[in-house]
Amino acid sequence: MKITAKEAERHVLAVTVDNEPGILAKITGLFTARGYNIDSLTVADITEDHAISRITVVTNGPPEVIDQIQAQLERLVPVHRVVDLSEAGPHVERELALVKVSGTGEKRVEALRLADIFRARPVDTTTESFIFEITGPPDKVDSFIALMRELGLVEVGRTGIVGMMRGAEAL
Template sequence: MKIQHRHSERHVLNITVDNEAGILAKIAGLFTARGYNIDSLTVADITEDHAVSRITIVTSGPPPVIDQIMAQLDRLVPVHGVIDLTDEGPHVERELALVKVAGKGENRVEALRLADVFRAVAIDTTTSSFIFEITGSPDKIDSFVALMRELGLVEVGRTGVVGMLRGAQGA
C-alpha cells in the first residue's frame, strides 16, 4: 500500500471585511473550529471612513485545505473578498519587529554591526542594551533574531505579516 504525504504549503490570505465588532472573533473561530493553524494575523482599517478592514492571515496546509479555508471565509456575511496572495502571483510581504539585546563589550559592538548589515535601527539605547527596529520579510527577521540570540537576546515583539500584490491592481 502506497502512503501519500500531504504537501503543506504556506499561504498569505488577504480578507477584506466590514469593520464591525466580532468579525475577527468569527474568523479566528472558523480556523479554531476546523483545526487550522494561524501562523500570523494582522488587522488594519483600510478606508477613510473606517468602514472596511483588511485581515492578513498566514496559514499552512495542502492545497485542498487552503481552498476549503478560502471558501468558508468567503461565505461569512461581513466578508467582501478573500485573496490568496501566494496563488495570485508576485506580492510583497513585510513584518516589523522590535528586538531587545543586552550586552557589553564585544557583543555590543557585534550587535551594532549586525544591525547595520540588516538595516535595523537602534530606537532605544542604554549602556547595557539596545532595542532595534527591523522591517522586512519574515525570513530576514528570523535570521536577525537568530543572530541576536548569540549576542544576548532579551525579548522580541513582532507585528505579523502584511502583504500586497505587486503592480497597479488592487486586492
C-alpha cells in the first residue's frame, strides 16, 4: 500500500526503556524490519542511577501504522512505556543545531542580523565565519538554515527533536 503525503502524519513518540546494551538497536531494528522511516532519534539517560533512558522517535505514517508501531514497541521487553506526544495532548518540541556560515562584508552583517532575529547566538567566530547555536521548534531551525544557505552556509549539525508533555505530570 502506497502512502500519500496527505495520509502520512508526523508523530513524536516518547519511549521509556531500561538503559541496557542493545536497546537502541532493538528499537531501530523494529522500524527497519517493517520499512518504517525514522525522521529524528534522540536518546538520553533520565534517572540518577542510570537505569532508565528516554528515546524520542519522530516518524511519519497514517494512524493505523503509528498504532502498529506503538503496539510493537510496547511488546519489547525492556520498554516500559510508549507515548505518542502528537496524540496525547499539548506538548513542547525543541531541537538544537549548530550552523556554520562563511562570509565577509554585507553577507557577514546580514548573517548576524538574522541570527539576532532568530535568537541564534554565535558560539565561535573567525574573521571569515561564524558558528551559530540555535534552539527551538524544528520549523524555526529549518527556516534559519534556509536563510543561511543564501548567505554562505558551510555545515549543519542537528541534535534531533526532543519533546515533553505540557503540565505538571511526568510521562
